[in-house]
Amino acid sequence: MKRIGSFGRRHPKKLILLAVLLIAYYFCLPKNLFKSPTATVVESKQGSLLGAMIADDGQWRFSEVDSVPSKFKACILQFEDAHFYQHPGFNPIAIVKAIKANISAGRTVRGGSTLTQQVIRLARNGKSRSYFEKFIELIWATRLELNRSKEDILKLYASHAPFGGNVVGIDVASWRYFGLRPHQLSWAESATLAVLPNAPSLIYPGKNQIKLLDKRNRLLKKLFEKQVIDQTTYELSLLEELPQKPYPLPKTASHLVQYLAKKNKAERIKTTVDENLQRNVNAIVQKHYQNLKQNQVHNAAVLVLDVNTREVLSYVGNTATTKEHQKDVDMVQANRSTGSIIKPLLYTAMLDAGELLPDMLVPDVPTQIAGYAPENFNESYSGAVEAKKALARSLNIPAIRLLQQYELEKFRDQLNFFELGGINKPADHYGLTLILGGAESNLWDLCKTYANLASTLNHFNTSSSEYFKNEFTDLILKTDQTVDFGKLSTEKTVFDAGSIYLTFQAMKEVNRPEGDESWQFFDSSKEIAWKTGTSFGNKDAWAIGVTTDHVVGIWVGNADGEGRPNVTGVSSAAPLLFDVFDVLPRSKWFQKPLDEFTDIEVCSQSGYLATDICPTKTISIPNKQNYVSECKYHQMVYLDQAKQFRVNSSCAELASAVSESWFVLPPLMQFYYRTKHPSYKVLPPFQKGCSNNSASPMDFIYPKNGSSITLTKGFNGKTNELILKLAHTKPETEVYWYIDETFVGQTKNFHEMAVLPSKGKHRIMVLDAYGNEIVVSISIQ
Structure with a gap:
């Protein structure tokens, strides 16, 4: 230091220059x-x-x-x-x-x-x-x-x-x-x-x-x-030979690359995607695409999730179709009509609220609500069907009636918790069609929702019957990310584990696609809770399957929105779903969350809470306040000694009559229920001389009271007739039809009447041979 100081005193300029050079050297490198x-x-x-x-x-x-x-x-x-x-x-x-x-x-x-x-x-x-x-x-x-x-x-x-x-x-x-x-x-x-x-x-x-x-x-x-x-x-x-030309870079998950590039441009991202599974799923999609395009269906998407980690294991955003058929559109993220794919959420919500029991009968009859007339996919009716079977069969009318009973706005508000992309409008915008595909969402959010439900059930069974506060969380795509489920609590997050378990039980009973009908009889079969969905016009086919370890989601259709015949969740998406599950490890079925259940007595035929007059059975339901009513379909009737006729105090001594509990459905429900249940017994007629003050044995199938109807014209320019339809507990009974007090005809066995009323309001009345009467008022536009 002394030498430097001495040199500096003798050569100050050189020292400064040297210092400048050293500083420049230090900072020269960017x-x-x-x-x-x-x-x-x-x-x-x-x-x-x-x-x-x-x-x-x-x-x-x-x-x-x-x-x-x-x-x-x-x-x-x-x-x-x-x-x-x-x-x-x-x-x-x-x-x-x-x-x-x-x-x-x-x-x-x-x-x-x-x-x-x-x-x-x-x-x-x-x-x-x-x-x-x-x-x-x-x-x-x-x-x-x-x-x-x-x-x-x-x-x-x-x-x-x-x-x-x-x-x-x-x-x-x-x-x-x-x-x-x-x-x-x-x-x-x-x-x-x-x-x-x-x-x-x-x-x-x-x-x-x-x-x-x-x-x-x-x-x-x-x-x-x-x-x-x-x-x-x-x-x-x-x-070894030299390379002759460049190879194209892998495109094993091209749509995932596009998706990640939106927020991670110019980065190297190590994802949670399993390479072997991704290749297998790509091959499965390509195989099904070869069949689908024969029906001019060009697009499909698959998402596979790990339930326990929320990791995305496979991401296929579209088929290897052409640019003309929108091959670059990521259908995992695209919002499409949900069809019936969210019906299990309503089923779970009603179980959780104590407003539904799995075996409870739900009406499945022609229905009109404020001008809206939903139909089942197969355009047939069961009259009445157990709630769990209505879900398994994806029946539209029971779903609409349950949503109306549960309240549309309440269910719409609950959907906010799942953060389903595309469902962002108020309840009035969707109406009751919300449950049938009136709203749009995407495969990513729907699969995430089902993964969260499955994880809720898994965690409840492994955490001393508790719930994680952050159970409903987003999916993981990067290996450097993990899910924070938050703290444990005795309070449910959204739905209780018991309601989720019963929903998955119902979903497990969904009929598999053609060729897999007897799946449950094979030891190698996999127990899967799954649901399909088909949008109006056959534009979107959905299938989502859930096990304790995995969620697989499928969408099939045309990215440009063109509908095609036979594009349904069962025929188009479900086969792809089960092929994907075939390359996944087998999972055990969900463990029943015993701490969330209690046993109750219900009517064995109606599924409602048991009464003193109906046969009963014991079932397990979520342990909470129950708002389901007692069975309303059983009534005590009095019969003569031969049990051929009903009697009452007006015509017989009731002390000598035979009393019997009888399962009785309303006329319209009974009309369709009998076609599916041949063992159903209608009430015997009253013995001659007995007064009958019971409910009418008839009901209108169409039109309903207060309906506003527009009569269309055919190709010949003539106005088409209005077809009146009626259900009678005894179809063989003759009935008489009147419009505005004017007799227009009578029917027997098949109660249909073609009429051509004028514009304006009309009163339609029907009388049967026993004097029973029903009336509806309609308006013709």
């Missing part, structure tokens, strides 16, 4: 050497390339590698810079030899640059080749050696070296020229890539094969002579 844009790179959980999007400058340039493959490192050091680990960034001996050789030849025949200098040259891309530029490269190279480790410098070179055309970096080069990951390259393949950056435009693969082969083989010989490889490896490597 913090970020490379600012070129990089590609968006998406990898599987195993580290394999699923797909990529080219960088903004049109170059295939991946982000910096985290390690340099050992074979490529050995090759590049022997070919470019054998003394890399000994020099300080430049090699004086190599520089002197290069200058002498170039002067002697009168042109540049040899370079003296080290790998460190080449990294600087790549970073200063576009600078003219001059001695001054060489001087700057040398200064920067020494500064880089002080700033970064040798391994870091090697990674910079491997990441930014040119490999011909628009291929930059070892990662892209190994995929483009050999279709392999860099660490999977052989010695011959590594040697081929090591010689490319030296003259990438001159020996681009597929061109100048002799020159490229000569360079590669000379490098292999050097590796053998330096004992880097043995003789057998050397001889076998010489036999």
Whole structure:
């Protein structure tokens, strides 16, 4: 320090200059050497390339590698810079030899640059080749050696070296020229890539094969002579062929790449996607696409989730169709009409609210609500059906009636909790069609919702009967992310575990597609809770399946919204669903959450709470206040001794009559119920002389009271007739039809009457042979 101080006093200007030079040297190297844009790179959980999007400058340039493959490192050091680990960034001996050789030849025949200098040259891309530029490269190279480790410098070179055309970096080069990951390259393949950056435009693969082969083989010989490889490896490597043309980069999950690039552009993303499963699902989708396109159905999407981690295991956004048929549209994220796919949410909500029992009969008859007349998919009616079977069979009319009973607005508000994309309008906008596909959502959010329900049930059974507060969370796509389920609580998150379990039990009974009807009889079968959905006009076919470990979601249709015949959840989406489940590990069925259940007595025929006069059975339901009424379909009747006629106090001594509990449905329900249940017994008629004050045995099927009807015209220009339909508990009874007190005809067995009323309001009355009367008022437009 004294000498420096003395020198400073004697030569202050030189000291200042020296300090300025040292400061300039310290700050001469940019913090970020490379600012070129990089590609968006998406990898599987195993580290394999699923797909990529080219960088903004049109170059295939991946982000910096985290390690340099050992074979490529050995090759590049022997070919470019054998003394890399000994020099300080430049090699004086190599520089002197290069200058002498170039002067002697009168042109540049040899370079003296080290790998460190080449990294600087790549970073200063576009600078003219001059001695001054060489001087700057040398200064920067020494500064880089002080700033970064040798391994870091090697990674910079491997990441930014040119490999011909628009291929930059070892990662892209190994995929483009050999279709392999860099660490999977052989010695011959590594040697081929090591010689490319030296003259990438001159020996681009597929061109100048002799020159490229000569360079590669000379490098292999050097590796053998330096004992880097043995003789057998050397001889076998010489036999390997050169790449003839670039391979296309993998497109194993192209729509996932597009999706991630929106928020992670120019990043390298390691996803949770399982490579083998993704390839299997791609093959399954392609197989089904070959069949679907015969019906001019061109698009499909599949999403596979891990229930316990919320990880996305497979993401197929569309089929390998054409641009004309919207192959680039990501149908995992696209909002489409939900069809019946959210019916299980209503079923769970009503169980959770204590307003539904699994075996409770729900009317399944022609229905008109405020001008809306829903129909079942098969356009038939059951009269009455158990709630769980209505869900399993995806019947529309029971769903509409249950939603009306539960209240539309209450259910719409509950859907907010699931954050279903596309369902963002008030209840009045959707009306009761909400449950049949009047709203739109996407495969991502629907699968997430079912995964959350399954996880709620799993966690309840493994956490001393408690719920996680953050159970309903988003899905995980990156390996560096995990789900935070929050703290445990005795309070349910949305639905209790018992209601979810009963819903899954009902969904397990859904009839499988053709060929799998007897699935439950095979030991290899998988127990799956699943649901299909079909939108109006056969535009969207859905299927979602749930097990304790996985959720599989399927959408099939045309991205442009064109409907096609026979495009249904059962026929189009479900076969794909079960093929995907076939490549997944088998899961155990959900464990029953015993702490959430209590036993009650219900009527064995109606499913309502038991009364003193109906046969009963014991069932388990969620342990909560129950708002379901007592059975209203059983009534005590009095019969004569022969049990042929009913009697009452007006015609018989009740003490001598036979009393019996009788299952009785209202006329309209009974009319359809009998067609599905031949064992149903109608009430016997009253004995002659008995007065009958019971409810009418008739009911209108169509029209309903207060209906406003518009009569259409046929192709011949004539107004079509109005068809009046009636249900009678005894169809063989004659009935008499009147419009505005005017007799228009009588019917027997099949009670239908074609009429042509004038515009305006009308009163339709029907009398049967026993004097029973029913009346409706309608308006003709």
